[in-house]
Amino acid sequence: MEKKASPINRENAVISIRDLKKSFGSLHVLRGVDLNLYQGENLVVLGRSGTGKSVLIKIISGLLHPDSGEVNVLGLSVGSLSDRELLQLRLKVGFSFQNSALYDSMTVRENLEFPLVRNYRNLTRKEIDLAVEDVLDGVGLSQAINQMPSELSGGQRKRIGIARTLILRPEIMLYDEPTAGLDPITCIDINNLINEVQEKYNTSAIIITHDLTCAKMTGDRIMMLLDGRFERQGTFEQVFDTDDERVKTFYNYNFTD
Amino acid sequence: MAQKSDTPADSSRKYVVGRKLDALFLDLYKINRFLGRFFKELVLPPYEFKEIVKQCYEVGYKSLPLISMTGFITGLVFTKQSRPSLAEFGATSWLPNLIAIAIIRALAPLVTALIAAGKVGSNIGAELGSMNVTEQIDAMEVSATNPFKFLVVTRVLATTIMIPVLAMYTGFVGMLGSFININQMEQTSLPTFFVGAFSSITFLDIFSSVFKATVFGFTIGAVSCYKGYYSSKGTEGVGKAANAAVVTSMFLIFIEEILVVQVVAALR
Structure with a gap:
């Protein structure tokens, strides 16, 4: 169940965050977050619901703006990019959404083609078909190509959501609660897929989750968000080897739920 | 004399009014930015021609049955209801002319726009609202595509192009409904009906009608997209977006009707 070691380049931080703060009205969600994601690394961000885990990756992808702090992705400061530069970044x-966010009026094929044809307008029909078949094969769902999202199970939707991000060959993957709402067997399939993506596509990833099995199976390193800050980080064992009641409660609830 | 200080109720009222004013100005600012972005995205490549055609089909072709029925009934009933008043003066021969003026100048664009606000506006508001709630719009954004161009520009263009076409069609079926009633009652032939109908219709009438329908079309598209695109999260947000798209569009359509009528009257 433990993740095998990945080749991580600790000299090269592909994401670097310094003193990030974000509030919604009087609710202070992130209160000074610091984070480095190294090339080739799967970093798991653990925390209870509502602690700002998803807010963190939405800020990284430029969907939300921070109140203060510095967010650098692949050497670029996200806050200072023009619209065009942000699109390029x-x-x-890649961003895999918690509920997959598949375009429900399009088939699986159209979902996968959508980002590709809009970003690479000179591709031939054959090249598009090949790219679609390749990523679908990669997530093990070649047979679903002509199905509508409503005809897919939760696990299949997650896989297609991941395939849709992979089709652009991203260097970094952001997974928002990849195993939320799935049965335990499907969770393990998705965790294995996350590891396969890391190996096959050579990606670095931030995996947002509150599922400890997912954290253990996919994380090279784990950071725990407590009260708006990362207060613990390291391997799974290092993070949970503590007397901190908040961490112990989180651990116990996860395995007794 | 000492100045009277505010009671808690006064302060609370001022606070509520202040919040509402804040919200109003914030909304105006957002609408301004939305329109600015629309015109910017409209002219900048790449262009989503395929999606525009698809949306024109959705707005135009799929509205035809409802528009046909409404236009036909409007023409027929308006003729039937107008006859007694004209009959009192022995002026039923003016019916085609009266109906043509009413339908072309006012009813065709207005009825079409109101029907479209209900059918198309609610559809767009709910669709974009639902896409917003289920993070599909965010998904487009993070996959380096421009959801505004794909979802908003195409739909606003489609309504702006198709509502004038539908309004002309409504005018045609409305006149047809009117002719059937007049033909039944006065045995007027089709050529006689149309000669009478168009005897006092000018280019300005047709132009203002098409212009009005274009403005209405843009309003329906822009309002519905705005309400859907910026809907609040949750299923309630989808319902509110659809509802607000219809109500706000209809309200603005009536305001625009008054304004355009005043301008055309001044030009006449």
């Missing part, structure tokens, strides 16, 4: 940063 987003080609390199």
Whole structure:
């Protein structure tokens, strides 16, 4: 169940965040977050619901703006990019949504083609078909190509959501609660897929989750968000080897739920 | 004399009014930015021609049955209801002319726009609202595509192009409904009906009608997209977006009707 070691380049931080703060009205969600994601690394961000985990990756992808702090992705400061530069950066940063966010009026094929044909307008029909078949094969769902999202199971939707981000060949993957709402067997399939993506596509990833099995199976390193800050980080064992009641409660609830 | 200080109720009222004014100005600012972005995205490549055609089909072709029925009934009933008043003066021969003026100048664009606000506006508001709630718009954004161009520009263009076409069609079926009633009652032939109908219709009448319909079309598209695109999260947000798209569009359509009528009257 433990993740095998990945080749991580600790000299090269593909994402670097310094003193990030974000509030919604009087609710202070992130209160000074610091984070480095190294090339080739799967970094798991753990935390209870509502602690700002998803807010963090939405800020990284430029969907939300921070109140203060510095966010650097692949050497670029996200806050100071023009619209065009942000689009270029987003080609390199894949985002897998918690509810998959598949376009429900399009078939699986159209979902996968959508970002490709809009970003690479000179591709031939054959090249598009090949790219679609390749990523679908990669997530093990070649047979679903002509199905509508409503005809897919939760696990299949997650896979297609991941395939849709992979089709642009991103360098970084951001997974928002990849195993939320799935049965335990499907969770393990998705965790294995996350590891396969890391190996096959050579990606670095931030995996947002509150599922400890997912954290253990996919994380090279784990950071725990407590009260708006990263207060613990390291391997799974290092993070949970503590007397901090908040961490112990989180651990116990996860395995007794 | 000492100045009277505010009671808690006064302060609370001022606070509520202040919040509402804040919200109003914020909304105006957002609408301004939305329109600015629309015109910017409209002219900048790449262009989503395929999606524009698809949306024109959705707005135009799929509205035809409802528009046909409404236009036909409007023409027929308006003729039937107008006859007694004209009959009192022995002026039923003026019916085609009266109906043509009413339909072309006012009813065709207005009825079409109101029907489209209900059918198309609610559809766009709910569709974009639902896409917003389920993070599909965010998904487009993070996959380096421009959701505004794909979702908003195409739909606003489609309504702006198709509502005038539908309004002309409504005018045609409305006149047809009117002719059937007049033909039944007065045995007027089709050529006689049309000669009478168009005897006092000018280019300005047709131009203002098409212009009005274009403005209405733009309003329906822009309002519905705005309400859907910026809907609040949650299923309630989708319902509110659809509802606000219809109500706000209809309200603005009536305001625009008054304004355009005043301008055309001054030009006449």
